[in-house]
Amino acid sequence: MKDRKQFWHLGLTLFLTACAILVFYDTFYMHGMLQSFVTKLAATLAPVLYGFAMAYLLTPVVNLIEEMLGRWASRNSAGGKVVQLGRWPRAVSIMLTWALVLLMVYLLLVMLIPQLVTSVTVLINNAENYYNQIYNWVNGFLNGDTELGRWVANLIDNYYDNAMDFLQDKLLPWAQSILPRLSGGILSGIWSVVGFFKNLIIGVIVSVYMLAMKEKSAARCCKLLYGTLKEPQAKTVVRATRKVNRIFSGFVRGKLLDSLIIGILCFIGCSIMDMPYTPLVSVFIGVTNVIPFFGPVIGAIPSAFLILLVSPMKCLIFVGFIIILQALDGYVIGPKILGGPTGISSFWVIVAILVGGGFSGLLGMFLGVPVCACAQALIKHLINRRLEQRGMPMEAVAYVNRDKEPNDPDGGTKKKE
Numbered sequence: 001m002k003d004r005k006q007f008w009h010l011g012l013t014l015f016l017t018a019c020a021i022l023v024f025y026d027t028f029y030m031h032g033m034l035q036s037f038v039t040k041l042a043a044t045l046a047p048v049l050y051g052f053a054m055a056y057l058l059t060p061v062v063n064l065i066e067e068m069l070g071r072w073a074s075r076n077s078a079g080g081k082v083v084q085l086g087r088w089p090r091a092v093s094i095m096l097t098w099a100l101v102l103l104m105v106y107l108l109l110v111m112l113i114p115q116l117v118t119s120v121t122v123l124i125n126n127a128e129n130y131y132n133q134i135y136n137w138v139n140g141f142l143n144g145d146t147e148l149g150r151w152v153a154n155l156i157d158n159y160y161d162n163a164m165d166f167l168q169d170k171l172l173p174w175a176q177s178i179l180p181r182l183s184g185g186i187l188s189g190i191w192s193v194v195g196f197f198k199n200l201i202i203g204v205i206v207s208v209y210m211l212a213m214k215e216k217s218a219a220r221c222c223k224l225l226y227g228t229l230k231e232p233q234a235k236t237v238v239r240a241t242r243k244v245n246r247i248f249s250g251f252v253r254g255k256l257l258d259s260l261i262i263g264i265l266c267f268i269g270c271s272i273m274d275m276p277y278t279p280l281v282s283v284f285i286g287v288t289n290v291i292p293f294f295g296p297v298i299g300a301i302p303s304a305f306l307i308l309l310v311s312p313m314k315c316l317i318f319v320g321f322i323i324i325l326q327a328l329d330g331y332v333i334g335p336k337i338l339g340g341p342t343g344i345s346s347f348w349v350i351v352a353i354l355v356g357g358g359f360s361g362l363l364g365m366f367l368g369v370p371v372c373a374c375a376q377a378l379i380k381h382l383i384n385r386r387l388e389q390r391g392m393p394m395e396a397v398a399y400v401n402r403d404k405e406p407n408d409p410d411g412g413t414k415k416k417e
Helices: 002-029 033-044 046-075 088-125 127-143 147-212 214-228 231-272 278-288 295-310 312-338 346-390
Strands: none
Touching (some): 033 046, 046 088, 046 147, 046 231, 088 127, 088 278, 147 214, 214 231, 231 312, 231 346, 278 295, 295 312
């Protein structure tokens, strides 16, 4: 029996090693055929992924409504006893949750879309005036008798010929070659939008099924896990999954709610101060706020520039308002909703955002922080368990001078004479 287990582990190790080698070879030498397959599979399963994401985000709302229905039924039952309600509270909870979501989306569109259209129309109509205004600013700066202006003018003169050569030899031929493809690109873009909404509608249906059978699905996953792994290993995986869920649910759901609140507060504040392009700016501030650390800067700079084109004084007021709003978010609203920090330092937050943005764009910048927090929690757990098995201390500070011998100021192991 022992020999069979050894052969089984050896075979599994060889199989996984061969798979890792094939993936490495395919990624770097076969033009990423596996990556293309995974991309195609993800595109095919997009409705299921959308449905899972929506079900994951709406689960707390469904649970809250279902709990309220249970309390209401118990209060109205004979003697206040807890009664078995069957399946109807779950169905009603899902229906009420999606009705609430659709109502919020409808109100948001009714209130926001007309004002957004008006803001974009005004922006397009004033584009020529804004161009002339910027041109006059730059021209006055370059013609001014200042050392910085003369330096910038000389720099532009030095690079003028290179810039014209680039426009004539590279940019214009590229633009001429890409124009015939624009018609196909427009049709492809329209088809992509239609496909996205089709997947979104199917995802809503999938989310309803997932919300209806979430406990049963979780029980089957646990059964599969305990049937595949040994019980201690299965318990470890379940505990790790619960911790990952706490990190993701606390960050993702909390950050979305926090960004919605910030967008609404920005809309209210800009409306009171009579800022130009208030709906457009508020949507931009709210959407970019979901990106940790860099989000406020990404949203504030173009918004402030739009307001600057209309009124420099209002731009200064807007910048001060955004600083106050972000301070309120960082010290009051964010901690209340997110329940405290994610457990990783600011340095690793920046690294996670940069890496996530490099791989998956804005979605990667948003999900990079919770993924990094989960990876850090896993590494910390594995290291602490290993140290506990060796009977070594858990505190990191205990290992700073662990290599030093007593009465040895230089560190290292003292040689015996």
